[in-house]
Amino acid sequence: MKTTAPPPTAPLHSVIPSQRRHFNRLFAAVYAAALLFLFHHHILSLLHSATITSILLFISDIILAYMWSTCQAFRMNPVYRQSFPENLEKILDRRDFPAMDIFICTADPYKEPPIDVVNTALSVMAYDYPAEKLSVYVSDDGGSELTMFAFMEAAKFGKLWLPFCRENNIADRCPDAYFSTNYALSAKTLEIKMMYESMKIKIENAVERGKISDEYISSDEERKVLNQYWSKNFSRQNHPTVIQVLLNTNKDVDSTGGPMPDLIYVSREKRKAAPHHFKAGALNALLRVSATMTNSPIVLTLDCDMYSNDPLTAQRLLCYLPNRSNRPNCGYVQFPQRYHGLNEADIYASEHKRLFRVNPFGMDGLNGPNYVGTGCFFLRRVFFGGPSKYVRPEIPELGLDHVVDKPIDSPEVLGLAHRVAGCNCEDQTDWGSKMGFRYGSLVEDYYTGYRLKCEGWQSIFCDPIRPAFLGDVPFSLNDALGQVKRWSVGLLEVGFSKYSPITLGMRSMGLLMGLGYAHYAFWPIWSIPVTIYAFLPSLALLQGIPIFPKVYDPLFFVYTFLFLGAYGEDCLDFISTQGTFQRWWSDQRMWLMRSLSAFLFGSIEYTMKRLGMATHGFNITSKVVDDEQGKRYAQGVFEFGIPSPMFVPLAMAAILNLIAFFSGFVYIMKERSIDSLVMQMFIAGFGVMNGLPFYEAMVLRRDKGRMPTKTTITSILLLGLIYGLSYFVLRN
Numbered sequence: 001m002k003t004t005a006p007p008p009t010a011p012l013h014s015v016i017p018s019q020r021r022h023f024n025r026l027f028a029a030v031y032a033a034a035l036l037f038l039f040h041h042h043i044l045s046l047l048h049s050a051t052i053t054s055i056l057l058f059i060s061d062i063i064l065a066y067m068w069s070t071c072q073a074f075r076m077n078p079v080y081r082q083s084f085p086e087n088l089e090k091i092l093d094r095r096d097f098p099a100m101d102i103f104i105c106t107a108d109p110y111k112e113p114p115i116d117v118v119n120t121a122l123s124v125m126a127y128d129y130p131a132e133k134l135s136v137y138v139s140d141d142g143g144s145e146l147t148m149f150a151f152m153e154a155a156k157f158g159k160l161w162l163p164f165c166r167e168n169n170i171a172d173r174c175p176d177a178y179f180s181t182n183y184a185l186s187a188k189t190l191e192i193k194m195m196y197e198s199m200k201i202k203i204e205n206a207v208e209r210g211k212i213s214d215e216y217i218s219s220d221e222e223r224k225v226l227n228q229y230w231s232k233n234f235s236r237q238n239h240p241t242v243i244q245v246l247l248n249t250n251k252d253v254d255s256t257g258g259p260m261p262d263l264i265y266v267s268r269e270k271r272k273a274a275p276h277h278f279k280a281g282a283l284n285a286l287l288r289v290s291a292t293m294t295n296s297p298i299v300l301t302l303d304c305d306m307y308s309n310d311p312l313t314a315q316r317l318l319c320y321l322p323n324r325s326n327r328p329n330c331g332y333v334q335f336p337q338r339y340h341g342l343n344e345a346d347i348y349a350s351e352h353k354r355l356f357r358v359n360p361f362g363m364d365g366l367n368g369p370n371y372v373g374t375g376c377f378f379l380r381r382v383f384f385g386g387p388s389k390y391v392r393p394e395i396p397e398l399g400l401d402h403v404v405d406k407p408i409d410s411p412e413v414l415g416l417a418h419r420v421a422g423c424n425c426e427d428q429t430d431w432g433s434k435m436g437f438r439y440g441s442l443v444e445d446y447y448t449g450y451r452l453k454c455e456g457w458q459s460i461f462c463d464p465i466r467p468a469f470l471g472d473v474p475f476s477l478n479d480a481l482g483q484v485k486r487w488s489v490g491l492l493e494v495g496f497s498k499y500s501p502i503t504l505g506m507r508s509m510g511l512l513m514g515l516g517y518a519h520y521a522f523w524p525i526w527s528i529p530v531t532i533y534a535f536l537p538s539l540a541l542l543q544g545i546p547i548f549p550k551v552y553d554p555l556f557f558v559y560t561f562l563f564l565g566a567y568g569e570d571c572l573d574f575i576s577t578q579g580t581f582q583r584w585w586s587d588q589r590m591w592l593m594r595s596l597s598a599f600l601f602g603s604i605e606y607t608m609k610r611l612g613m614a615t616h617g618f619n620i621t622s623k624v625v626d627d628e629q630g631k632r633y634a635q636g637v638f639e640f641g642i643p644s645p646m647f648v649p650l651a652m653a654a655i656l657n658l659i660a661f662f663s664g665f666v667y668i669m670k671e672r673s674i675d676s677l678v679m680q681m682f683i684a685g686f687g688v689m690n691g692l693p694f695y696e697a698m699v700l701r702r703d704k705g706r707m708p709t710k711t712t713i714t715s716i717l718l719l720g721l722i723y724g725l726s727y728f729v730l731r732n
């Protein structure tokens, strides 16, 4: 085989445009023509006679067309990147690697087990990177001594874990992940495993009992730290700032005498009267606290449930620093959210493949991907105004040029750190509006990334073959829908704000990027067409009323093409991004379910919030699962169990389509003609295929995760009501 000479300097990264772009562009043109044909028909028939049915179908198709067209932004120019961290040290001395501040957020020890948070922290502390350049900050919005205790233990265990990983060149640096692989059974490994298990037992035991046993507290120093939580007025929503330097790189060494990274616990001040802005507020507090202590030029944000799966990740980031990439204004590098522990079919489609893996390639070919809340390396500079406009923070020590020249545990530094983590610190300042992570949306990630893009920052998407980060997925349907419901509220908050992507976005970052952001800002409006298509055709079918063109009508072919084209393209995108057909099927089913439920409830919640009728906060997704539930999840069985209102529209649609399909069948047999009802039969049949897990959960299952009878009955009653109404409406 002929070998080519190596390039003069070893490359750090490469970028290849996708071959599919040509096909995508052509297909978009054809599809757009078919859409025009469809709307031509819609308008003619509306002019001819506007019935409720024709108006509803028109509205549905307008929204579907909106979603389709905005989605084209992701298809015009996808690019794939590769990075070569192995070449890094040929160009950059290890001693010149920049310092990094790593932020890990946690907010509730009962929904986010502290042992998992500890695992996440250890996975990044053990990066293949100079330890003295890493500072890990843990934000505890739960204000819990359980989390503090877990980290006191983690600091001790870390001193063994880090050298162990380094010496044995271990790839899985998250202890829990490592010990669930086929690890080498050496004496050293078993010793470390024992240490890990003993730490885990202590932490889990403390969480279970809700307090820390006396025998677990090993020094007066520890007792003093924990004492802060035991004062009378200390509660989750009301407490002073707690900051604890658990490891200090200038003092602490590992078991072999090597340096340890900094490890700092921060629980910002909380007062009931002061808004705390959920995760965005927590991250801004960390931005300020870290500025007073280390002020590293690079910041990594991580959710507590997302551990690092590749020790080279930090070095990979260096391959893309702005002076080395062709994106001069690159302000952040986003790694995708990828997950561990998914069941084979990924029944809740919580991989969110289109959101986290498919579309970001498309945005990367334009101005760069969205920020998705975790697994993202930022230049600290981006939090202080656009590339050419530096916004100076009110407190000079928080600025980029501030050099920390005192030890991080000195009274001066700690004093200032406490002050900037306080509730009043943001009063009358630019934090949350022009500086830091942005407030005003429950999806602070989407919103912050969007505003940065509007300011002129660009970004890069980095999806290495070995996932850089792995996270947890929701284990029950209610959690999976609840998460998307929260996102829906947050997205609409941006969509209908004065910074809407439709206006500001398109103006400041160009048409295609603007469309991409506009696609997500109005994501929840999927609920409108999906709800209409789930109910209307089947309600009409039940009464033998045709609402779509007959088989030999040219319009029938247009509909067929539009449906197969959209589904086919979606399937192709999914499967070509390391997907299986089975998972794609779950993904499309879950899309229908989200639309019928999460998006719908999210839109209602958003409306109520706007009208001042309710205030919904950030409902944290639970990361715990009981054994039985875990078993069902592993087998790919849907988890209903609780009588959640979110299941009602889903059960209604499933039941209706089943009845409609059979009654349509009988009708066709009787009339001996199927021409005019083919499309409705298809839609009902499709609904039935998607509804299979529901029939099972309503009728056949006896386990705890079955559909509660109450929900089934409610759904049937409501369905009866809707059918009654439709009887009058559809016949007129």
Ligand SMILES: O=c1ccn([C@@H]2O[C@H](COP(=O)(O)OP(=O)(O)O[C@H]3O[C@H](CO)[C@@H](O)[C@H](O)[C@H]3O)[C@@H](O)[C@H]2O)c(=O)[nH]1
Pocket: 105, 106, 107, 108, 112, 139, 141, 277, 278, 279, 282, 302, 303, 304, 305, 337, 372, 373, 374, 442, 443, 444, 445, 483, 486, 487, 490, 618, 619, 620, 621, 622
């Ligand atoms: O008041 C709060 C609420 C949440 N969090 C943290 O925010 C993170 C995300 O919360 P989670 O319940 O896991 O929400 P998800 O829906 O799974 O998260 C997705 O959506 C969020 C926005 O809604 C983004 O922040 C996340 O990065 C993104 O993964 C977790 O680490 C929480 O500890 C806080 O720090 N403070």
Ligand SMILES: [Mn+2]
Pocket: 303, 305, 621
């Ligand atoms: Mn999460």
